[in-house]
Each structure stands twice: as C-alpha cells, then as structure tokens.
Amino acid sequence: MAEDAEMGDGAAMLFHRKQSIYRSLDERYEIHGERYRGQQYSQIYFMRLHHMRNLLRSLVPKWKPNMPVNTVLGLEEGKECILVGTLYKHMKLKPSILDEYSKERSALPLAKPHNFIHHDDHLILEDESGRVKLSGSVLAPAAFVTGVVVALHGKETSDGDFCVQDVLEAGLPPQIELPIGPGEDKYVVFVSGLSVGSSEFNPLQFQLLVDHITGHLGDENEQSIASEIVRLLIAGNSVQISQGLVNGQNIAPKDHSKITEPLKELDIMLTQLVAAMPVDIMPGSNDPANFSLPQQPLHRCLFSGASAYNTFVSSTNPHQFELDNVQFLGTSGQNIDDLNKYSDAKDKLEFMERTLRWRHLAPTAPNTLGCYPYTDKDPFLLESCPHVYFVGNQDKYETRLLEGPEKQLVRLICIPKFSETGVAVMLNLRNLECHALTFSTNLEC
Template sequence: MEVDSGNGVVERKQSIYKSLDESFEIQKEMYRGQQYSQIYFARLHLMRTLLYSLIPTWKPHLPVCTVLGLEQGKECIIVGTLFKHMKLKPTILDEYSKERSASPLVKPHNFMHSDDYLILEDESGRVKLRGTILVPSVYVTGLVVALHGKETGAGDFMVEDILEAGLPPQIDRPLNPNGDDKYVVFVSGLSVGSSSANPLQFQLFVDHITGHLGDEKEQGIAAKIVQVVIAGNSVEFPRGLFNGQNLGSKEQSKLSEPTKELDILLTQIAAGIPLDIMPGTSDPANFALPQQPLHKCLFPGSAAYNTFRSCTNPHSFELDNVRFLGTSGQNIDNLAIYSDASSRIDFLERTLKWRHMAPTSPNTLGCYPFTDRDPFFVEACPHVYFIGNQDKYVTSLIQGSDNQVVRLISIPRFAETGTAVVMNLKNLECHALSFGTQFD
C-alpha cells in the first residue's frame, strides 16, 4: 500500500472498515413458494410501530383507527400501506391484450397520469384517499404513512395531514476538524464492454487514484484515498447473448472479455486501495434487490487481494465510524418512473425521510420475497447516502431535526461523463473528479 514516488515513499492513509451488508445478504433464504404479501406485511409492521410511537407527539388528541373502524365524519388517524392506482402503468397482461394499437405507443419516461389516485391499505381493508394535501405524484405504492383525516359520505378518506417517519436517528460522527483528510472515491457505470466506454479514460482514473499520475502534490492527495466504491454497472454485455442456446467459442469470448478487462483494471486498484464493488443492473448478477455480491470467479486477479470486497446492492458500511449507505441506482430510477420530484437528490432525501430505500419494491422494482423482514427499511441514518448510475453529479447536505447530517450523492455514469466523485471523510465535503481524453 505504498506509492513509489521516486523521492521517498508516501504512506497511504488507512481507515477502519466495517461491513454492514449482512441484512442484504440472502443466505439461507430460498424460494419456497412464498409470495410478496409477507414483505408488505413485515414492512407495515415495522413502519407502523415506528409511526405509532410518533403519533403522540404529532397529534395526541386524535384517535387512531383502522380502515375498517372509520366512521363517517369522525376525525382520526389511520396508518397503512399506500397503493397508487395508475392508469398508464404497464402490466404483464398487456402482452396478451387482444388489440394492438395501429401506431406503437411512445414509451413515456414516466407513467404518471392526472387521473392517478392513492389508496390506503391495512389488514382490515382499503380506502380511497382524497384531498389536495396528499399529492399522488409524490407518493408511491408500498410506502407506509400515517394520515390524519376523516371519512367522507362517499366512503373515501379526506386527508388533512400526513405523517412520514422522518429521518432516522444517527450515530454521532467523529468530529475532528483538525484531523487528517481521508478521501473516499465513488464511481459507477464503468460499462466496460459497451460502445460508450473509453478504456483510456478508465485507465487514467486508475492511474490517478493509485498515484501513478501527477506531481508530488497530487500523489499526496491520491495517498489520502482510503476507499474506492464502485456503485454498479461495471460491465455491459451485448444484448441477446443469453438466450439459453449454447454459445460458439466466439461468443464465449465476447462474454468473458469485458469481465477480464475489468479484472485487470480492478487488480491495479486493489493492489493499492481497498475496493468495494457493488453489482448493478447490467452486471452479471441477479436481478432482484438486494443484488448479491458479484462472484469472485469473475475476478480471478483482483479477488486475490484482501482489499477487494465484492458487496451487495444496496451496500452499507462504516469507515472510521462514518456510516455509508447506497445503491446502484435502481431504487431511485424506479421512483422516478412512478413519481415526480425536481431532482434525483430530492428522491434520495425523500426515501430517507420515508425511512425506506425502495418502497416501490416489490410492486415495480423486483426484490426477493422476504418472509419475515424488510431489509430496505432504514433503521439508522447514514452519514453518506449515495446512488450510482445517474445522469450527472449532484450532491447536497441535509440536516435533520435531530441534528442528523447526511451527505447525499448522485454518482454519474463514468463511461458517459468521465466523472467520479471524491468525498472527504473528515468533513463530508465532496467534489467531482473528471477525466477527459480529448486533447484540445
């Protein structure tokens, strides 16, 4: 872990790493015919307990009802899982629909429609929600909320106020303003093997963070990088390669080439810096969240280093007691299809306040049918919350009512933007690191 700089040795900083991926790992759990009702039930149970504990401080004077116990005109609070009825939501049944429209539908970037409406469900039943307070475009299916309102004559529930779970409690972050700078580098969407990937750009990135580029000062900064996180979509395979047919030798190599290339580059990083690699949509990993670690047989070179860690997606860890939580982007991308926000960072903030990373799973976002738990429930507030594979680099710092401070990061796709993100562990400050290969 040393960088040879010609005139002496620059020692690379180190930090204490603790993996928190356990809850995202699927070990003993099997597909045994279970359905999705159980994860919804687990979620409702977890979130409701939490919301119930908040109601006495929110609206202590109001009674809490179940959907069944609603009485017309009586003000109360109900807690349940939201279901958004969406006119444009595509369904698998469309594949079987009798008539095809003459002109193919233009796929909208988002399936919202002004007729969408929300329904609240608990074990006792469902009730349609009304009112201007609860905006269907903001909320999604699968979210658990507490609502204040009353039943109308038509049997609907007129919502007057909403209680979301709010930011979870946060462990204290070690505050040492005078301490050392330590950097964490985030990168995503390397897309090795795709047409948009530029091998030179990636090599530049590797050389830069490993300290093989730049002058002494830059090497000094590089030496302060204590962790690299690759947030998904590291490789990309040509489409249609996995159609179940036996592959010719040419295709076999097409399949193994991108991972080989990736392995070579990752070996260079892992040789110097601890490296976490998360699976993403395009990686050779399973589809449903939580995605399980990429298999080590894909990385014969880099996997030999103990600095190389293949992680789950979502991924959570601590570095010097700073807590990280992040995904390769699927949860937020899915929210963006089924709801509206001004930016990706807003979605990020929303999921933290909802205390649920992926409310749309399993409804529109594939996930494992857990039976007794919901790993996407955010129990403790991270200090850093990141998502990979976004259009551009955006960051913000939010503060909670309990003095929680969270750095939100949207990591751009490297293959398209040439940009990685660097964050200082000391003060959570963040900047972009761009690599151009054009020489003007």
C-alpha cells in the same frame, strides 16, 4: 497513517497510503441458503406495515394529541381520526403484462414514456382490515408511490373517501453522532457505470482514473492527495454484456469471447487498483448477478486477478459499511430510477431524501422493483440514518448536505455514469465535503 519521507537532496518524496478501519454491514442484505418455495409478496408488505405502524403510532401523541387511531374498517362518516397504512397508487399509465402482450400482437409499437405519472392518478390507503380511497389537496399523488407507510389525519366523507387533512411520515431515522473533528484528511472515491464492453467505454479514460488514484499521475502535490485515498467504491454496471447473449439459451462458441472479454478487461484494471488500495465492487442491473434486490456479490471467480488480493471486496447491492466510524449506505441506482418512473421530484436528490424520510430504501419493491420474497423481514427498512447516502449510475453528479430535525447530517451523492461523463466523486471522511474528479481524453481546446 501516512508519513512523507525524504529520499535525499532533490529526490522525489515517498508517500505511504493512509489506512482506515473498515467494517461491512451487508449481512442484512445477504441471502444464505434461502430457497423460493412459492411464497408470495404479501408477507414483506405485512412486515413493513407492522414495523412502520409501531413507529408511527409512537409519534402520533406528539403530532395529534388525543386523536383516536382507527382502522379502515372502523371508519365513521364525519368523525376525525388517524389511519396508519400502506399507500397504493392507482396509475393510469402504469405498464402491465397485457401491454407486453399487446406489443407482440401489434404492428405499431406502444408509447413508452420514461415517467408514468398522470393527472388522474389517485392514492388508496390499505391496512389488514380493508382499503379506502384518499381525497383532498394535502396528499399529492405525484410525490408518493405504492409501498410507503404513512399516518393520515382526516375523516370519512359521504362518498366513502377519506379526506386527508394532514400527513405524518416517519422522518429521518436516528443517527450515530458524526465523528467530525480536526482529524486528518482521508478520501473515498466513488465511481459507477464503467460499462466495460459497451460502445461508450473509453479504456484510456478509465486508465487515467486508475493511474490518478493509484498515484502514478501528477506532481508531488497530486501524489500526496492520492495517498490520502483510503478506499475506492464501484457502484454497479461495471460491465455491459449484450442481453441477447444472456437470455438463458446455449451460447454459441463464437460468442463466448463477447461475454468473457469485458470481464477480463475489467479484472486487469481492478488488479491494478486493489494492488494499491481497498476496492469495493457492487453489482448493478447490467452486471452478471441476480436481477432482484438485494443483489448478491459478484462471484470472485469472475475476477481471477483482483480476487487474489485481500483488498478486493465484492459486496451486495444495497451496500452498507462503516469507515472510521462514518456510516455509508448506497445502491447502484435501481431504487431511485424506479421512483423516477412512478413519481415526480425536482431532482434525484429529492428522491433520495424521500427514501430517508419514509425510512425505506426501496419502497416500490416488490410492486414495480424486483426483490426477493422475504417472509420474516423487510431488509430495506432504515433503522439508522447513514452519514453518507449514495446512488450510482445517474445522469449527472449532484450532491447536497441534508440536515435532519434531530441534528442528523447526511451527505447525499448522485454518482454519474463514468462511461458517459468521465466523472468520479471524491469524499473527505473528515468533514463530508465532496467534489467531482473529471477525466477527459478530448484533445480539442
């Protein structure tokens, strides 16, 4: 707890940084001693369907009383029923390995849209007994992706399709009551996309961020606010190393510095930060970590200076933790970026909201998003609703307070790429209010 102490008449105030109680919940995303033995991805889909089907079937009596629940194989033409299964989205523009082969053989590059949805896309529902094509205007293919488990009310048509009349999603998971009250202000700062080593990286801009949140900039009022920052979270893509240097080939001695220098520069900055406050660093798609989700913590040997402090926490991606009884969950952005490629929404916050309603953090894994081939669980299933849900490396800062039907409150946060925007995000633990911190080295008026 922070207290302000006078240093004598006219002397500067001495501020002590506030403390918070931290508990990591990353165990479900950690891979310990597991080895790939040729297992396929069918098991992770089976575990997902098994878990979600039990959940959805428990909701059916309240949703559609006395309506029978059938399997795909048990469908009868014209008879209304409910199906529970996994959606598969047939996409005309979805990239395939054959496209990659065509690129190598063709002199002209193929078009590469940022989004692969097409008006001819259609949905298929699949369970252990079979699959059936879905029809009707209730289910919009653009809003769904492969891997989502839903319950559908409808009937089989003469064409063999299942005409959907209504859809039931799992909805937001149950939530532990949020400890909002007349407590003291404590802040968490989020930043992502530092991209140390890239052409966009501005060392002065990053140093301004470091100096501000460690209390070395500003007047006494700003230093007082800085003392209320209890944690910094870095949500992925902290460094950028040329892909040509990390292609599995031996690296020429002249190129060693191109890999080590960005890491050394990041470590210098991190050492300044962890000397002042606890810092969590998550791996991202560009960082020296495994590519598939869940990404394992960046090795501490990469940060010889920062790792000497017990305030330095190298975490998994996704990252789940608790701070003063406030539940946090977030990713470095891969799950939302992938949804943006294969579905449509008005903004990134809507994609985030969908993952909560579907109770799955990364529904497109393993179809279009790489993940570890689990055989006994699906770690991305959401069993409880976080109070703060964040994603890193987005194009701009966005936030919204989501209210669930059972009085759940979730602060959704899109953290922008700092190297491109100079924006970090500051969240108040007391009331979940948040605002942007913008740093600029542009001297133009």
